[in-house]
Amino acid sequence: MAYSDKVVEHYNHPRNVGSLPKEDPNVGTGLVGAPECGDVMKLQMRINPDTQVIEEAKFKTFGCGSAIASSSLATEWVKGKTVEEALSIKNTDIVRELSLPPVKIHCSVLAEDAIKAAIGDWKKKHGSEVSEAETARAHD
Amino acid sequence: MAVKLPIYMDNHATTPVDPRVVDAMLPYFHEKFGNSASRNHAFGWAAEEAVENARAQIARLINATPKEIIFTSGATESNNLAIKGAAEMYREKGNHIITQVTEHKAVLDTCKRLEKYGYEVTYLPVTKDGRIDLDDLRRAITPKTIVISIMYANNEIGVIQPVEEIGKIAKEKGVFFHSDAVQAVGKIPVDVQKDGIDLLALTAHKLYGPKGCGALYVRRRNPRVQLASIIDGGGHERGMRSGTLNVPGIVGFGKAAELCQTEMPTESKRLSALRDRLKDGIFANLDEVYINGSMIHRLPHNLNVSFAFVEGESLLMGINDVAVSSGSACTSATLEPSYVLKALGVGEDLAHTSIRFGLGRFNTQEEVDYVTGRVVEVVSRLRELSPLYEMAKEGMDLSKMNWKTA
Numbered sequence: 305m306a307y308s309d310k311v312v313e314h315y316n317h318p319r320n321v322g323s324l325p326k327e328d329p330n331v332g333t334g335l336v337g338a339p340e341c342g343d344v345m346k347l348q349m350r351i352n353p354d355t356q357v358i359e360e361a362k363f364k365t366f367g368c369g370s371a372i373a374s375s376s377l378a379t380e381w382v383k384g385k386t387v388e389e390a391l392s393i394k395n396t397d398i399v400r401e402l403s404l405p406p407v408k409i410h411c412s413v414l415a416e417d418a419i420k421a422a423i424g425d426w427k428k429k430h431g432s433e434v435s436e437a438e439t440a441r442a443h444d
Numbered sequence: 445m446a447v448k449l450p451i452y453m454d455n456h457a458t459t460p461v462d463p464r465v466v467d468a469m470l471p472y473f474h475e476k477f478g479n480s481a482s483r484n485h486a487f488g489w490a491a492e493e494a495v496e497n498a499r500a501q502i503a504r505l506i507n508a509t510p511k512e513i514i515f516t517s518g519a520t521e522s523n524n525l526a527i528k529g530a531a532e533m534y535r536e537k538g539n540h541i542i543t544q545v546t547e548h549k550a551v552l553d554t555c556k557r558l559e560k561y562g563y564e565v566t567y568l569p570v571t572k573d574g575r576i577d578l579d580d581l582r583r584a585i586t587p588k589t590i591v592i593s594i595m596y597a598n599n600e601i602g603v604i605q606p607v608e609e610i611g612k613i614a615k616e617k618g619v620f621f622h623s624d625a626v627q628a629v630g631k632i633p634v635d636v637q638k639d640g641i642d643l644l645a646l647t648a649h650k651l652y653g654p655k656g657c658g659a660l661y662v663r664r665r666n667p668r669v670q671l672a673s674i675i676d677g678g679g680h681e682r683g684m685r686s687g688t689l690n691v692p693g694i695v696g697f698g699k700a701a702e703l704c705q706t707e708m709p710t711e712s713k714r715l716s717a718l719r720d721r722l723k724d725g726i727f728a729n730l731d732e733v734y735i736n737g738s739m740i741h742r743l744p745h746n747l748n749v750s751f752a753f754v755e756g757e758s759l760l761m762g763i764n765d766v767a768v769s770s771g772s773a774c775t776s777a778t779l780e781p782s783y784v785l786k787a788l789g790v791g792e793d794l795a796h797t798s799i800r801f802g803l804g805r806f807n808t809q810e811e812v813d814y815v816t817g818r819v820v821e822v823v824s825r826l827r828e829l830s831p832l833y834e835m836a837k838e839g840m841d842l843s844k845m846n847w848k849t850a
Contacts, residue, residue: 307761312761315758315761315762318829321828321829323834335831337847338847339792339793339796339832339842339847340791340792340793340796340847341792342755342772342781342792342796343755344831344832344847345831346831346834364829364830364831364834365829365830365831366753366754366755366829366830366831366832366833367755367758368755368757368758368761368772369757369758369761371755371758372758372829
């Protein structure tokens, strides 16, 4: 199976690889997927509590090239967005941008879940309401 | 010396045709193109002579007689013919077949089909090293058992089954022993007499011959095995397999078998040294790597390794100038990780990280060193990207985590 140029590009030059201190009150961490399924994504964001703007985003992913590309793209997209804007990112946007084939759609779903989980974690730290989708964290 | 890219190291999937084999085949396309079943002219005789010569070459490689070699389209057909043919022929004796869980699908799915027709199949488990337990086999045999089908060596992990012991047990109990030997024939000594094998599947394209050409060894004495045919027609191949023979393919198969027999002693030594060099190079430079299956009972050219915390498909993508294969779900049609590794008790998390290296006649030491370097480089890079590697390094027990599975 051939990968799209954009997937290859992100795989070869992943953006924003790394980790943020997860105890930091302004950092939200989303960890989704499972090793047995062959995909685990960790997405972290540093969010300014006053402006609600995502100032920094980092990821680490265990998974196929499409999973790496989906999470790399997600960090690029959320950076500079407000929490509300980031929550509106849909997995289908990622599918379209990376031209993912049907068997790889779950990678984009995981990336969307990771965004929501990271924001959910941050909201929890700030005592705000967390929707069900935003609790999709495996950290506890 | 610069290596030529891409490098092929997936010789369990198929092998390139040896140029000497191609040379032997060429006259049989245009010049000596006859049908070996044409009994009344020189074209047919020339083809028949070539086929009989190849039959003898192949028989010699496995210590059989030429009349015991039945040509087919490949090992999938040979396995089907062996198991279905015996099942039908000996239906009055019984309806029980014994096989094991890490067989190729050509055997497993054949057995599943027979289950639909009222046969009973026992699927023996394997131990952690990939081999069956002989006591399990003894216990599984009943008066209704017709055939035991256990592969010679596995296509993913290269693990060699205790074939000679299985042959003895089969003989003792009066049960036929069929072995899918595609990965072993031509690579290690296979002797149907010493191993007590009654039916044996082999194929040309795994031993530097052409694709589309296989054979089934069918024992003719002590005991004589009879098979019901699964392809009916002109009654070729002693009535067991109708259809005009693929003469150029068979000629190539014969030549390939002859070359394997001549070169096996030096080739297997060379390949096992290269394989060990690859293994040692990987283990010297990476932590958290695990061999899948026995290292003792193993084909000389196989290496199957799990690179913990690095998903197999992403690793293949990184070493895209090297052709190997992975047990990762993402590389399979079913989206399930390797059932072979699962049967060994390898966790799904590690099965997703497995890579199979299959060395072959045309691989060089320079290529092995290049591949080692690329694998180490890409695994290291992907581990920097892996949240699991980071968590493991922090001392977290990943198996105790509460993963949210979709």
